Amino acid sequence: WKMSEAISQHLDARRLLCPEPVMMLHKAVRTLSDGQVLEVLATDPSTTRDIPKFCHFLGHALLLADEPEPGLYRYRLRKGG
Numbered sequence: 001w002k003m004s005e006a007i008s009q010h011l012d013a014r015r016l017l018c019p020e021p022v023m024m025l026h027k028a029v030r031t032l033s034d035g036q037v038l039e040v041l042a043t044d045p046s047t048t049r050d051i052p053k054f055c056h057f058l059g060h061a062l063l064l065a066d067e068p069e070p071g072l073y074r075y076r077l078r079k080g081g
Contacts, residue, residue: 005063007076008036014072018046022054029060034080037063042073051075 011028013021021042028038040051048065055062055077064076 005037005078007039008032009038011038011040013040013042013044013047015043017044018050021047022050025051025054029058029077029079032079035078037076037078040075040077042075043071045073047073047075051077 009028009032011024013024016024021040021044025038025040028040032038040047042051052062052065054060059080061078061080062075063078064074066074068074
C-alpha cells in the first residue's frame with residue numbers, strides 16, 4: 001500500500017460480530033470499481049481470519065491488516081487485486 005493510494009471508501013464494522021462484518025464488506029466491495037481501496041475498521045477478532053480469506057478467495061489485494069490499538073483491527077483492500 002502506498003501513501004499516495006487514496007482510500008475510496010470506509011467501512012465501520014466496529015461492535016459487530018461475525019458474520020456481520022464480512023457481510024457488510026461483501027456489500028461495500030460491490031460498490032467499488034476495480035483498483036479502488038476500501039478501509040475497514042472492526043472489533044471482532046474473527047475478522048483477522050475472515051477478511052484475509054475473503055480477499056484471497058475473491059481475488060482482492062489485502063494491502064494492510066494491523067491492530068492500531070488493542071481490540072481494533074484495521075484492513076485496507078484493493079478491489080480486484
